Amino acid sequence: MRRTAVVERGTESWWKEAVVYQIYPRSFDDADGDGIGDLRGIERRADYLDDLGVDAVWLCPVYESPQADNGYDISDYRSIHDAYGDMDDWRRLLAELHDRDIRLIMDLVVNHTSDEHEWFERSRRREGDYEDYYYWRDGRPAADADYDTADGPTDEVAPNNWESAFGGPAWTYDDERKQWYLHLFDEKQPDLNWRNPDVRESVYEMMNWWLDQGIDGFRMDVINLISKREGLPDGDEDSEQTGAEHFFNGPSVHDYLREMRDEVLTDESLLTVGETPGVGVADAREYVGDDGDGLSMVFQFEHVTFDHDGDKWDAGDWSLVDFKAVLSKWQNGLAEAGWNSLYLNNHDQPRMVSRFGDDEAWREASAKLLGTLTHTLQGTPFIYQGEELGMTNASFASTDELRDIEALNFVAEALEEGTAESYEDLRDAIEYVSRDNARTPMQWSSEEHAGFTDGEPWIACNANYETVNVEHARANEGSVWHYYRDLIELRHERDVLVYGSFDLLLPNDPSLFVYTRTLGDERGLIVLNVGADPVEFTVPDGVALDGLELAIANTDVPTAPQQTFELGPYEARVYLTP
Missing domain, CATH: 3.20.20.80 (Glycosidases)
Incomplete structure (x- = not known):
């Protein structure tokens, strides 16, 4: 409720x-x-x-x-x-x-918008007030630049050496306007000029x-x-x-x-x-x-x-x-x-x-x-x-199974630059942090x-x-x-979990994440064993156990905390005052 x-x-x-x-x-x-x-x-x-x-x-x-x-x-x-x-x-x-x-x-x-947004299409045509809706710049003479960026006219390179968050240069040359536009992400995502x-x-x-x-x-x-x-x-x-x-x-x-x-x-x-x-x-x-x-x-x-x-x-x-x-x-x-x-x-x-x-x-x-x-x-x-x-x-x-443009660009650049010989060399990284991990169907x-x-x-x-x-x-x-569902209900019911102050205990313990929450007379003790090995926990001096009762746990445990107890693999306990 x-x-x-x-x-x-x-x-x-x-x-x-x-x-x-x-x-x-x-x-x-x-x-x-x-x-x-x-x-x-x-x-x-x-x-x-x-x-x-x-x-x-x-x-x-x-x-x-x-x-x-x-x-x-x-x-x-x-x-x-x-x-x-x-x-x-x-x-x-x-x-x-x-x-x-x-x-x-x-x-x-x-x-940014899409390069297919009406604002950008009118901006590339230099139409009235839309001319400066995006960041347009002339390139730099290729002979004077100490960097090499995206393709443009043979005698110039991009305005500077900024890089896109998705890999490659942050500038793309537009043949219609005859200038370069800024995109901090994909080239189809030109940055809006907020100075305007x-x-x-x-x-x-x-x-x-x-x-x-x-x-x-x-x-x-x-x-x-x-x-x-x-x-x-x-x-x-x-x-x-x-x-x-x-x-x-x-x-x-x-x-x-x-x-x-x-x-x-x-x-x-x-x-x-x-x-x-x-x-x-x-x-x-x-x-x-x-x-x-x-x-x-x-x-x-x-x-x-x-x-x-x-x-x-x-x-x-x-x-x-x-x-x-x-x-x-x-x-x-x-x-x-x-x-x-x-x-x-x-x-x-x-x-x-x-x-x-x-x-x-x-x-x-x-x-x-x-x-x-x-x-x-x-x-x-x-x-x-x-x-x-x-x-x-x-x-x-x-790569046929990938959809994330950031991951695909990463693979393409690594293969082109020779930092990887094949997709298999990059697969562990892709499967660890690629955005596609979060985007597979519900x-x-x-x-x-x-x-x-x-x-x-x-x-x-x-x-x-x-x-x-x-x-x-x-x-x-x-x-x-x-x-x-129980966690959400508990948080809705207990103000101490919303507004209570936070105090970390055992900051240097390599396995235990333990902290208290306090709001007036309401108190909470949260004990998490972040690992697959059992670990013994002793409540530090100064943390009062009186009145604390088990509010939620991810395994069967006693309802009242003890001064010392063992936590199993990835065990979580939340003790609160009534």
């Missing part, structure tokens, strides 16, 4: 008390049998979301798009891509969710249009990249990502977001979460809260990139001590000056049970443990579709194609769908799904 503050529309703090469910529509449920998930598929799963107990849905882009980056390349912000349905389908979905007191958060992608007030006005107008449709907030894609430094100077050739220092948290980003708050986000009950790669705690404080730009929270990446050695494809072994240090830094850093988002996977990250747990021998136990972590820290938990089942990373035998049943579609799915289902699926999980009271 959700607490009243969560379901009461217009309550300013509802998003602090809520649990948000992220839907990647292309992979969630296909109602028309074309192999691509759609809005009617989500609509017919509204009861599923309600039964799980979530309070809001973050819907990844469903706008009109040529799908170069699965919808993050938008060609029309006010219409729905045909494969997903139409605006009537969207309005029915909104109504079904609101009838169940579930809010709808739309994805806002305004760092007409661009900002167009974006704000579009945002207000969606708010008028009745949505409850925005997730803002790479929002801290919208400001580029004046003059678009040369990148630093020694930096790990050339050019990043010139557009991460750029000089005017806070001016733009505060203007957005004044022009659009005046209703403080809206949930606004900014995706902000590269931010630290101090940066985040400038984006959130009344003393910052007014965002509800940000998605930071430090806890999912701390094991990257230079770039994501070099991710490897990680230390629980380091993991605890990162999460604790954010818990303490935003405790009084903001609010945390809590997530371990999403559409851009591999499955958390494969990354931070054990997706084989201890799949269910470690999935429950990781869910316990995200639902008992201070902040708003975000569940990525399938996480509640313990869905795992997939296997990709060849596993609804053991039927063909996991019950996702009657057709041929756009990307193959994970081979384990016959045993890891909704139908099986809901029939099994001990499943990850039922445990998640």
Whole structure:
């Protein structure tokens, strides 16, 4: 049963008390049998979301798009891509969710558009006010440049050496306009020129249009990249990502977001979460809260990139001590000056049970443990579709099975540059961190194609769908799904898990993640054994056990804590005062 503050529309703090469910529509449920998930598929799963107990849905882009980056390349912000349905389908979905007191958060992608957006087509033709809607620059004489970038005229190269996050140069030459345009991501995703007030006005107008449709907030894609430094100077050739220092948290980003708050986000009950790669705690404080730009929270990446050695494809072994240090830094850093988002996977990250747990021998136990972590820290938990089942990373035998443009570019560049001789040399990296791991279809049943579609799915289902699926999980009271429902209910019932202070215990223990939550007289002790080996835990001096009772655990344990007890593999316990 959700607490009243969560379901009461217009309550300013509802998003602090809520649990948000992220839907990647292309992979969630296909109602028309074309192999691509759609809005009617989500609509017919509204009861599923309600039964799980979530309070809001973050819907990844469903706008009109040529799908170069699965919808993050938008060609029309006010219409729905045909494969997903139409605006009537969207309005029915909104109504079904609101009838169940579930809010709808739309994805806002305004760092860039598609190169097929009307704005870009008019800009490349230099039509009136649209001429400077994007970053257009002349190239540099090839003889004067000490770098080699994308193909253009034979006598010039790109304006500078900036690199795209998807690999390769961040500039593409346009034959029609006879200039280069900037794209921090794929070449079909040109960056909007936020210095132009007409661009900002167009974006704000579009945002207000969606708010008028009745949505409850925005997730803002790479929002801290919208400001580029004046003059678009040369990148630093020694930096790990050339050019990043010139557009991460750029000089005017806070001016733009505060203007957005004044022009659009005046209703403080809206949930606004900014995706902000590269931010630290101090940066985040400038984006959130009344003393910052007014965002509800940000998605930071430090806890999912701390094991990257230079770039994501070099991710490897990680230390629980380091993991605890990162999460604790954010818990303490935003405790009084903001609010945390809590997530371990999403559409851009591999499955958390494969990354931070054990997706084989201890799949269910470690999935429950990781869910316990995200639902008992201070902040708003975000569940990525399938996480509640313990869905795992997939296997990709060849590039023919990949769909992610970032992964395909990585493979192509590695083979071209000679850093790999074949796909097999790269397969471990792909299967560990590729975004396709998160994008395999939602596993609804053991039927063909996991019950996702009657057709041929756009990307193959994970081979384990016959045993890891909704139908099986809901029939099994001990499943990850039922445990998640209990976690959500517990968080709705206990304010200490929402608003309580956080204190880390045993920071240097290599196996145990232990912390307390405190809110007035309410206390909580959370004990997690993050590993496959049993470990003995002794409650540290100064932590009172009197009055604590077991609230939830992923195995059968005594109802009251002892001063010393043993935890089994991936065992999680949450003790609370009544």
